[in-house]
Amino acid sequence: MALGDISTLLVWGAATAFTIALIAYSVALARVADAASREHRAARAAARQTRLAAREAVGAGGPSSLVVPADGPSGAEPGPAGPVLPAATGEGQGGTAAATARSAATGIAGSTTALGIVLLLVGIVLRGAAAGRWPTANMYEFTLVGTLVASVVLAVVQRRRVVPFLGVVVMGIAVLALVLGLNAFYVQADAVQPALQNYWLVIHVGVAIIATGIFTVAFATAVLQVLQDGRETGRSHVDHRWNRLDGLRRPLARWRVTGPAWSWLRTVPPARQLEALSFRLNAIGFVLWTLTLIGGAIWAEQAWGRYWGWDPKEVGTFVAWVVYAAYLHARTTRGWAGRRAAYFVYVGYAVVLANFTVVNLFVSGKHSYSGL
Numbered sequence: 001m002a003l004g005d006i007s008t009l010l011v012w013g014a015a016t017a018f019t020i021a022l023i024a025y026s027v028a029l030a031r032v033a034d035a036a037s038r039e040h041r042a043a044r045a046a047a048r049q050t051r052l053a054a055r056e057a058v059g060a061g062g063p064s065s066l067v068v069p070a071d072g073p074s075g076a077e078p079g080p081a082g083p084v085l086p087a088a089t090g091e092g093q094g095g096t097a098a099a100t101a102r103s104a105a106t107g108i109a110g111s112t113t114a115l116g117i118v119l120l121l122v123g124i125v126l127r128g129a130a131a132g133r134w135p136t137a138n139m140y141e142f143t144l145v146g147t148l149v150a151s152v153v154l155a156v157v158q159r160r161r162v163v164p165f166l167g168v169v170v171m172g173i174a175v176l177a178l179v180l181g182l183n184a185f186y187v188q189a190d191a192v193q194p195a196l197q198n199y200w201l202v203i204h205v206g207v208a209i210i211a212t213g214i215f216t217v218a219f220a221t222a223v224l225q226v227l228q229d230g231r232e233t234g235r236s237h238v239d240h241r242w243n244r245l246d247g248l249r250r251p252l253a254r255w256r257v258t259g260p261a262w263s264w265l266r267t268v269p270p271a272r273q274l275e276a277l278s279f280r281l282n283a284i285g286f287v288l289w290t291l292t293l294i295g296g297a298i299w300a301e302q303a304w305g306r307y308w309g310w311d312p313k314e315v316g317t318f319v320a321w322v323v324y325a326a327y328l329h330a331r332t333t334r335g336w337a338g339r340r341a342a343y344f345v346y347v348g349y350a351v352v353l354a355n356f357t358v359v360n361l362f363v364s365g366k367h368s369y370s371g372l
Helices: 003-059 095-101 104-131 139-160 164-185 200-233 243-255 260-267 271-304 312-332 339-362
Strands: none
Touching (some): 003 104, 003 260, 104 139, 139 200, 139 339, 164 200, 271 339, 312 339
16 A cells, blocks of 8 residues: 555544534533532522522511522522632632543543544654655645644644543544545645745745644634633623514523523633633744745745745745734733624634635635645
8 A cells, every 4th residue: 555545544534533522512511501500590599599488488487697698589690709709810710520521531632632643643754755755835735744743733732631622622623624624635745846945845834834723722722712712701692682683682682691501610720821822822823924035035045036925825834924923912002802803813714714714725826736
């Protein structure tokens, strides 16, 4: 069997391992949600019993100081932190739900993630050996290496504290990327055109891939940050009227982030910690993306005799750089934090993905090296 075929089999194996990890993280998240929901219901029942006991004592002529203020109108949901359990502020908080997060499911998820990383790494190495070059010359290879980087960054982030939600998002993106790569982007391992036979293929494209992988984990962290921020502050868009679309809002009200369905958010770090983690990852990714721009300009001068030519790929890369630069600037000098900062992350990651897919597949230019 040829090395290229073995590489493809290993990539399929990595996709399978990541799929198992995705399922395991989903099971862990479901268990956390179930445990948090039980604690939420138990806390509400205890608060209700306390109020009833206090009212009976008052009715029997007991001291009025026994009266416990109600936490809202009858049947109303408790506030974002609940009547008893505090919001998660670190390890060990969240009671049974936090303990459930460290279940066998997370162990399986971590093991299969590591297995997938090993299989994918070997598959990439064999792909390079089969082609006789560095394996970052087309969309298929970019997808493989980018998925590898995102998975490694996730594994590093999860070593200190396992957060199943991050595993679900990143592994979901990884599985989707590998399946798309194998079914839509795949090309035979072969030599590349003369313009790509350069050491800048390793430096320029390699750095861009690493940055994309880091941006992926930062995006997942920003999503969780917004959810946690909404619960901590009691902000939910379904709590307010949607004017003409209010009929659509009502069925969604039971799933508002401040409700019991999202009680598992008490088991994850607070929004400020998640925002800090997202900021650090995006700062690292931004530095690498800056090097991507600089390296690309130097390579363009060597290959085409100019540093910048407004090629669609160059423009897309520059737009992504501007978005992330605006995010870092607003975050560090303008005091932008919370949701406003996270929305920059969403836009930046969307531009990065569009630059990789839309520009490569549908826009012609000097960077049309998708291989498809």
